[in-house]
Amino acid sequence: MKTNMQRRFLFLLGKLLLVAAVLPLYLSGQTTDTRAGLIVFREKGCASCHAVLGEGGVLGPDLTRTASTGNPLELAAAMWGHAPQMWQRMKLEHLELPTFTTEEMENMFAFLAMIRSFDEPGNAVVGQQVFQAKQCATCHSIGGQGGDLGPNLTTVASLRNPVAWVAGMWNHGPGMVRALRERGISFPEFQGTEMVDLQSYIRLQAGAAADEKTYLRPPSTERGESLFRSKQCINCHGIDSGGGTSGPDMSRVVLPRRFGEIATVMWNHEPQMNRLAAAASISYPQLEAQELADILSFLNSLSMRWTGSASAGAKLFESKGCVNCHATTPGQQSPAPNLGKIEQSLTPITVSTIMWNHGPRMLEQMENTSMTWPVLTSRELADMIVYLESLKGRGQRPVRSPSSGGTP
C-alpha cells in the first residue's frame, strides 16, 4: 500500500514538473517551495483523502478544481469551515490529526495554488477544428501539409508548455499580423482553452519530432512585477490607478486563473496593443517564455490580495461566539487564550496553521458547551484577521495585509 502510494506520488511529481511550475501565491514576496508543499501534502495525510490532478484518495473532494484552491483566503476559509467533518473522517480512519509549522503550511498553500493554475491537457480534436476554422494552414505547414508563408509549425510543436507557445506567437505577432492583412485573413482570436487544444493538435500532427520538452523555472511574481515595468506594460496598464490609462487597469481586470488561458487573453489584444504602441512610440515587447510566465504569475497574484475591516471583524467576533471563550484586552482572564497576546503576524496561512494546531481542542470545548463550529466566509475571515491584528497595537500599528505589498 505504501509503496503503491509512493509510486503514485512520484508519478504525480513527474507530471507536475512537465508543465510550467506556477507560483501564483502572493504573500509579502516570500519565496515558497511548491515541491516541498507536495511532500507536506503527502506526509500530513491529505492525499489519503484528497486527489490532486486526479491522483489520490476519494473521501474528500479533488482539490485541483475546487473553487477554494488558488486563493489563500478562500482556501483558509474552506479548510476552517470543513475542519470538523475532516477531523471526524480522520478519526474514523484512525489517522493522527496533523500539526503544521508555518513554513509547511506556506509550502502546502503554494503547492495547492500551483496545481490550480495548470492547464488541463488540450483536446486535439477541438484543436483541429480551430486550426481549420482560423485558416492557419494557409500559411503554416504541419505534418507535411499546408502553406509556407509562415514557419513550419513542427519546430514549435516541441513546446509543451502553453505559455512558451504563446510567447512564440506573441514575438512573431507583428510579422504574422502583416501577413494576415496581406491575405485578407482576420486576426485569429481564441476563446477559453482553444489555444491549449490547438497546441495538442499541432503536437499530435508533428508526431515523434515533438518529444523535446521545455522546462520553465517556477515563475516568480517579483520578477514578473519588474518585467511588467521594464517591458513598458505599465505605460498603458495601471495597477491600483498608478500607471498608464490607455489599457485596462490590471488590478481591476478579472483574468482566468490558468496560465494558458491568461496567455490567450493577452494574445487576443495583440493587434490593439501593437497599434497603440506604435502610435505612442513604445517598442513592441519581445518576451522570452520564462518572462511571460513571470508576468502571468504577477498578473495572477493581483486578484489574490485581500483587505478586511477591523470593525466588521469585531462584530463577527461577538456574533460567531468567539467572545464566549476568548478575552481580547490585556490582563483580562478567559477560559481560552487571550487573543490580544498572539505575537505572530496573522495571514490566511498562519490562521490555517493555528486552525490545524489548536482547532481540535477548540472544537472539543465547543462540543462541551453544545456550540456549533463557527463557519466563516472568506470575506468574514479577512475581517476577522484584520480585527485580531488590530488588537496588537490597539490601533497604533498599521494593519499588515498583503494588499499593500504590490502597490506602486
Ligand code: HEC
Ligand atoms: C480522512 C479524510 C481527510 C483527510 C485526511 C483530509 N481531508 Fe480535507 N476534506 C475531507 C472531506 C470529507 C472534506 C469535505 C467536508 C465537507 O464536505 O464538509 C474535506 C474538505 C477539504 C477542503 C475544502 C474543499 C472545498 O470544498 O473547497 C480543503 C481545502 C481540504 N479538505 C484540505 C485538506 C488538507 C490540506 C488536508 C491535509 C492537511 C486534508 N484536507 C486532509 C476529508 C479529508
Ligand code: HEC
Ligand atoms: C496569413 C498567414 C498566416 C496565418 C493565416 C497564420 N500565420 Fe502564424 N505566422 C505567419 C508568419 C508570416 C509568421 C512569422 C512572423 C515573423 O517571424 O515575423 C508566423 C508565425 C507563427 C508562429 C511562431 C512560429 C515560431 O517559429 O516561433 C506560430 C506559433 C504561429 N504563427 C501560429 C499560427 C496559428 C496557430 C495560426 C492559426 C490560428 C496562424 N499562425 C495563422 C503567418 C500566418
Ligand code: HEC
Ligand atoms: C500601448 C499600450 C499597451 C501596452 C504597452 C500593453 N498593453 Fe495590454 N492592453 C492594451 C489595451 C488597449 C488593451 C485592451 C485591448 C482590447 O480591449 O482589445 C490591453 C489588454 C491587455 C490584456 C487583456 C485584459 C483584459 O481586459 O482581459 C492583458 C492580459 C494585457 N493587455 C497584458 C499586457 C502585458 C503583459 C503587457 C506588457 C508586455 C501589455 N499588455 C502592454 C494596451 C497595451
Ligand code: HEC
Ligand atoms: C468554546 C470555546 C471557544 C470558542 C467559542 C472559540 N475558541 Fe478559539 N480556542 C479555544 C481554545 C480552548 C483554544 C486553545 C486550544 C489549544 O491550546 O490547543 C483556542 C485557540 C484559539 C486560537 C489560537 C490562540 C493562540 O494562542 O495561538 C485562535 C486564533 C482562536 N482560538 C480563534 C478563535 C476564533 C476566531 C473564534 C470564533 C470564530 C474562536 N476561537 C472561538 C476555545 C474557543
